[in-house]
Amino acid sequence: MSTMLILGLETSCDETAAAVVADGREILSNVVASQATVHQKYGGVVPEIASRRHLETINAVIDQALAEAGIGFADLAAFAVTYGPGLVGALLIGVSTAKTLAYAAGKPLLAVNHVDAHVAANYLEHEVTFPAVCLVASGGHTSLLYLRRRGEAELLGATRDDAAGEAFDKIARILQLGYPGGPAVEREAVRGNPEAYLFPRAKALQDGNFDFSFSGLKSSVINTVHNLRQHGEPLSTADVAASFQAAVVDILVEKTALAADKTAAQTVLLSGGVAANTLLRRRLAEVLSAADRLLLCPRPELCTDNAAMVACAGYDLYRQKVFAGLDLNASPGLDIFQQ
Amino acid sequence: MGVLPIFNGKWMVVARTCSEEQTEALGRAVGERLFPGAVLLLEGALGAGKSVFARGVARALGISGPVRSPTFTILNVLEGRWPFYHFDLYRLDDETALLELGMEEYLDGEGVCAVEWADKFSALSTVPSLSIRIVRVDEHCREIMLAAEGLEYKNVCAALLPKGELTGASAGD
Numbered sequence: 001m002s003t004m005l006i007l008g009l010e011t012s013c014d015e016t017a018a019a020v021v022a023d024g025r026e027i028l029s030n031v032v033a034s035q036a037t038v039h040q041k042y043g044g045v046v047p048e049i050a051s052r053r054h055l056e057t058i059n060a061v062i063d064q065a066l067a068e069a070g071i072g073f074a075d076l077a078a079f080a081v082t083y084g085p086g087l088v089g090a091l092l093i094g095v096s097t098a099k100t101l102a103y104a105a106g107k108p109l110l111a112v113n114h115v116d117a118h119v120a121a122n123y124l125e126h127e128v129t130f131p132a133v134c135l136v137a138s139g140g141h142t143s144l145l146y147l148r149r150r151g152e153a154e155l156l157g158a159t160r161d162d163a164a165g166e167a168f169d170k171i172a173r174i175l176q177l178g179y180p181g182g183p184a185v186e187r188e189a190v191r192g193n194p195e196a197y198l199f200p201r202a203k204a205l206q207d208g209n210f211d212f213s214f215s216g217l218k219s220s221v222i223n224t225v226h227n228l229r230q231h232g233e234p235l236s237t238a239d240v241a242a243s244f245q246a247a248v249v250d251i252l253v254e255k256t257a258l259a260a261d262k263t264a265a266q267t268v269l270l271s272g273g274v275a276a277n278t279l280l281r282r283r284l285a286e287v288l289s290a291a292d293r294l295l296l297c298p299r300p301e302l303c304t305d306n307a308a309m310v311a312c313a314g315y316d317l318y319r320q321k322v323f324a325g326l327d328l329n330a331s332p333g334l335d336i337f338q339q
Numbered sequence: 340m341g342v343l344p345i346f347n348g349k350w351m352v353v354a355r356t357c358s359e360e361q362t363e364a365l366g367r368a369v370g371e372r373l374f375p376g377a378v379l380l381l382e383g384a385l386g387a388g389k390s391v392f393a394r395g396v397a398r399a400l401g402i403s404g405p406v407r408s409p410t411f412t413i414l415n416v417l418e419g420r421w422p423f424y425h426f427d428l429y430r431l432d433d434e435t436a437l438l439e440l441g442m443e444e445y446l447d448g449e450g451v452c453a454v455e456w457a458d459k460f461s462a463l464s465t466v467p468s469l470s471i472r473i474v475r476v477d478e479h480c481r482e483i484m485l486a487a488e489g490l491e492y493k494n495v496c497a498a499l500l501p502k503g504e505l506t507g508a509s510a511g512d
Contacts, residue, residue: 013411051439087412089439140411160405161390170385170410215390215408219359222386223478332412 004077006318007065007101008311011054011094012086012114013140017307018062020069020076024315027124029068030308032301033057051089058097065307073105080110080314082117083324084334085140091330099326110314111324113334115143116153118271120313121298121306123150126269128296133265135256137280138272138304139165139180142252144210144259147269151316156259157210164248164274167214171221171244175237185241186277192242197224199247201254210259217247249280257287270297273304342499349486350493352500357480362388362473365483365499366395369469372495373399375421375449378466380457383473388481392471393453397423400451409455413440422450429456437462469495 003022010017019030033053066072081098084091102109118136122128132147133156142159162170165182172181177188199220221244228235252274260268268288274280275297285295302309317323345351356362369379369392379396381389394406400419409415409427417423424445431437437460445452446466457463457470467489474482487493 085412088414158405159407162408163411166408166410174385211405219386226475227478333415 004315004318005069005071005075006078006080006110006311006314007062007076008112008307008309008314009058009062009079009081009094009098010114010117010305010307010310011058011090012082012084013090013305015305016054016057016061016093017305017310018058018065019307019311020065020071021124021308021311021315024120024312024319025124027308028071029065030301030306031061031065031068032306033061051087051093054090054093058093062097073101076105076107078102078108078110078314078318079105080112080311080317082114082310083111083328084331085114086330086332088330088332091332095328095330099328103326108318108323109326109328110317110322111328112310112313112317115141115145117309117313118303119145119147119153119269120316121271121302121309122269122296124302124308124312125298126296128269129266129294131263131265132267132269133256133259133263134269134271135252135275136272137164137252137270137274139163139169139182141165141272142212142214142274144212144255146259146263146265151313151320156263157212157255159212159214161213161215162218164212164214164252165272167218167248168274170218171241174222174225175240177237177241180273182273182277185245186279188238189242189245189279190238192236192238192240194242194246196236196239197221197243199224199243201247201250208258210255212251212255214248214251217244217251245277245279249277249283252280253283253287256284257291260288260293261291265293267294267296270295271303275303276300342501344496344500349488350496351484351486352496354483354485354499355476355480356388356483359388359391362391362481362483363395363398366392367399368395368499369471369485369495370396370399370451372498373451374491375451376447377451377491377495378446378468379451379453380463380466380468380470381453381455381473382458382470384475387473387475389455389471389473392473392483393425393455396451396453397425414445416450419451422448424448424450424452426452426454427456428454428459431456431459434460434462468492 016033020028079102142164144156146154169181177184342354402419415425469492472484
């Protein structure tokens, strides 16, 4: 039986990535050129720099991915690319490159939704028992998905305002902890008391649906910090960071566990940059194991943006014969249910 | 929620809101008087209520779904009575980025633009627009200054006042 090789491309935000994956499972190469150090000095992603950097690095990243896999263009069966959601200028670099390669090689083009790709990251490492529920939480997304089987995702809920990772970034800025905010808040929180401040969870948790809201929590943290500073009272950034992190984790864990209950999911998958948060993984594992559910999570480099997950999701599209035309365009506001 | 007129070279009104709901309602009141091609420039610190105000505008345009933060994507396009172009310049630091985004095409377009963190870029201050500056008074209350740059925006401000009039004489100069 011949193996099917797919080249994945990912340029939706600040990573330029290319990867070769065999049969939607085996990673032959996974190259990521991160711009995190460039963005660190600006305290965030700089989109205009991001698209220029993508353009400068994408060819080298693809060459390296092919070289590490020990293959040439002729060995590839298809080209998978993230076409949304993301920054329009950044997405266009990946989409244009993939279209060109697919046309030149005369092979299928596979249009991958970035959130689907985060889900698929789990299939690179785990045999998943379905039905499953997946929480994708990152700087740009907070979505809960129901998975009937591999490649069949249904959106249960998503954030109504800010993404979980965005809340981490903004609180990190308020507390002057640096960028990226997730790891910065987590490091600071280690020394803090998570019960020092009771930040609101209720508004985010009420009404029994699977949508998330983090803007109320963000406002509450900002108010607390303002009030302490205004009154010249001592401000323990560690306590604020720990209390904020505890609230975010509570909201994510509670909604995810509820979704697993309601859908009778066997397995819960976690993905996206926020999945790297230790407290989230520990609390979610505790809650789910009490209900005899298994929590699966890819290793950290597959949780954050990468192209192996794109190739993996592309493999599912290939098997379903869902091919994109060469008129494919970037779709920055793409939702998971708009496929 | 009180609204007062001011005149200091620009047509302005000042409103005070004391809840998120009131800030959203003010956004809705402004949104109801907007027109295709209208531009709103929003400024205010993190957590001031820019997104809440923008959500009110979106509601006035007939958009009922979630109005998610555009921080990550810089621009969210929502379909309402007219297209709603919701910008967030929080992560931009370079004026050339506005050009690369093709922002002027949206500003001259047939939709309504709401631009958060607009004050980061002086180039935007010459665009005919309604600027909305939100200042935190305390935990709940905000002072919201609306300044019209252009006659059609003056009318938007005037409509917020009880008598629907905004004149130099009544502005107490």
